């Protein structure tokens with residue numbers, strides 16, 4: 001078998017002969033790639049898991065979930081993508097936490113940069129580490145709306161994506177820590193521990209947050225007298241017409257009952273350490289630079305076949321890594337897969353890897369001299385994300401309580417589905433920038449708002465060069481389509497929560513709002529809208545290699561994650577979702593990963 005060298009001039013010395021061949025090569029160990037690699041190996045297939053980062057599983061910054069903000073700031077794993085929210089340079093500069101490189105090794109955040117500083121953009125953190133972003137995230141674990149799964153059935157006709165069926169993957173992977181044994185919908189012996197926070201504060205009628213919760217109940221059609229039990233409603237429980245319910249919930253997280261983070265990191269390591277000696281090989285500090293195709297299969301009228309990957313070995317080789325030194329390279333080699341290559345680099349890197357390999361929009365590839373293996377116009381398109389913002393106020397005394405979490409529908413939402421996920425408490429969360437978050441002192445009180453079902457997914461991930469060490473150009477084009485409607489929903493959410501927090505009573509009142517209304521109770525609808533338009537942030541990017549139907553020219557994958565028009569290649573990560581999955585993608589992506597493993601194993605066994 002010959003493999004395609006593409007146009008890259010590799011010196012013969014740099015190409016190390018591929019010593020071992022694996023059944024499967026999985027690129028990236030996050031919620032998409034990690035569980036999949038472990039499951040393939042457990043099914044007896046020799047599997048190589050390639051990860052650009054290292055392993056920080058035993059580092060308390062990552063292992064103790066309460067350190068999640070520190071983890072997301074940590075240079076040991078941080079990949080900084082400097083993204084845009086729009087095509088309007090003026091609007092970009094209005095983002096209060098936009099970042100400049102001062103040139104002396106420091107960042108400048110916000111307006112009035114020093115002379116000569118270079119504008120970088122909006123920081124979008126990702127984690128390059130065993131376990132991916134599930135190692136620095138807040139580990140919130142919740143399911144998408146049923147329609148977010150069902151839409152895949154509609155697009156592809158594949159009924160295995162029905163929401164009811166998808167639940168079984170939660171059950172399969174979960175090791176629930178907070179329910180009594182015997183719940184038939186839930187898993188007790190899986191690899192992913194789930195736990196919930198304390199909600200006993202709501203039993204205390206003198207707690208200011210209990211007063212806030214009662215007001216929220218009144219405003220969202222729940223029983224104010226019953227908040228003590230309502231705030232403990234299980235967010236992962238199966239419930240009838242769940243997506244149309246305004247309801248308080250407990251905050252479930254992928255952590256164990258001791259507060260230790262749980263993620264694909266644990267599953268991969270447990271699989272490698274298992275006495276059964278599953279054939280899983282983990283190779284860290286390895287940047288996959290492209291997928292290799294069998295040259296004999298490339299060309300007019302043929303179906304190109306992926307046969308392996310090209311890698312560059314060493315730490316900090318990617319430009320997003322703050323420790324990366326421009327121009328540094330590592331040894332390049334090629335590794336072959338007998339069966340398939342599965343790309344799981346996340347919503348920014350999976351489309352980049354496909355494009356670098358010649359799979360993507362032909363015009364864009366040609367611009368950078370990349371030979372076109374398969375013209376696939378949807379690669380790197382359809383980028384979507386939750387719009388996020390927050391209501392932040394400073395009180396006269398601290399609110400001492402755990403988190404109050406709820407999902408609700410705002411009045412103008414276009415259908416019956418709830419459109420807002422919020423959690424309130426004595427913290428601050430205003431988006432991402434180097435050094436985030438700002439500590440506003442002990443009296444800070446925030447309701448973090450995550451908007452669901454965004455009506456625009458016109459963001460893009462585009463190459464800036466053919467160099468795999470360069471980060472791509474990422475533009476979310478927030479509010480590009482139906483923006484007025486989504487902004488209205490955000491304003492409505494803040495208005496409801498504002499009314500609620502002002503029920504806090506003494507000694508917290510008066511609460512002085514910091515945003516969206518700066519120190520006034522009466523800023524106008526237009527002012528609030530402008531606030532969200534310029535200050536919304538996000539960190540749940542998805543959908544850049546979307547599953548779609550045969551008749552959709554922007555579909556990148558079929559319903560079995562196969563890259564359309566090529567053989568031996570799949571994408572299994574958050575890029576596969578055609579629409580933004582609910583409010584939080586981490587658990588849904590792990591469910592999708594376990595589903596992919598089941599599909600791939602069934603297919604491989606059928607072929608035997």
Ligand SMILES: Cc1cc2nc3c(=O)[nH]c(=O)nc-3n(C[C@H](O)[C@H](O)[C@H](O)COP(=O)(O)OP(=O)(O)OC[C@H]3O[C@@H](n4cnc5c(N)ncnc54)[C@H](O)[C@@H]3O)c2cc1C
Pocket residue numbers: 027028029030031032033050051052053072125126127128129130131132133134136137138139140141142286287288289344345346347349350353539540541573574575583584585586587589
């Ligand atoms: C700060 C933060 C907080 C978050 N909080 C939550 C939360 O509380 N709940 C929730 O549900 N979601 C949360 N998310 C989002 C969630 O973590 C991601 O959606 C999820 O991790 C996506 O999984 P993935 O496998 O698609 O990609 P990733 O998790 O990004 O994993 C991709 C992996 O591939 C590796 N990789 C990429 N390119 C290459 C390459 N070329 N070669 C080798 N390896 C490569 C990366 O190093 C990485 O390990 C958060 C995200 C961030 C950034």
Ligand SMILES: *[C@@H]1O[C@H](CO)[C@@H](O)[C@H](O)[C@H]1NC(C)=O
Pocket residue numbers: 147148150151154
């Ligand atoms: C799927 O299609 C049916 C029939 O056209 C429609 O009623 C339903 O709303 C669609 N569901 C989703 C999630 O798109």
Ligand SMILES: *[C@@H]1O[C@H](CO)[C@@H](O)[C@H](O)[C@H]1NC(C)=O
Pocket residue numbers: 204205206207208400
């Ligand atoms: C109830 O809340 C009030 C106000 O925060 C606090 O002073 C009191 O100690 C709490 N009571 C209990 C039993 O926790």
Ligand SMILES: *[C@@H]1O[C@H](CO)[C@@H](O)[C@H](O)[C@H]1NC(C)=O
Pocket residue numbers: 520522523524
């Ligand atoms: C809010 O009300 C105050 C006092 O009535 C007034 O001075 C101020 O202009 C108002 N602000 C806005 C934005 O309407």
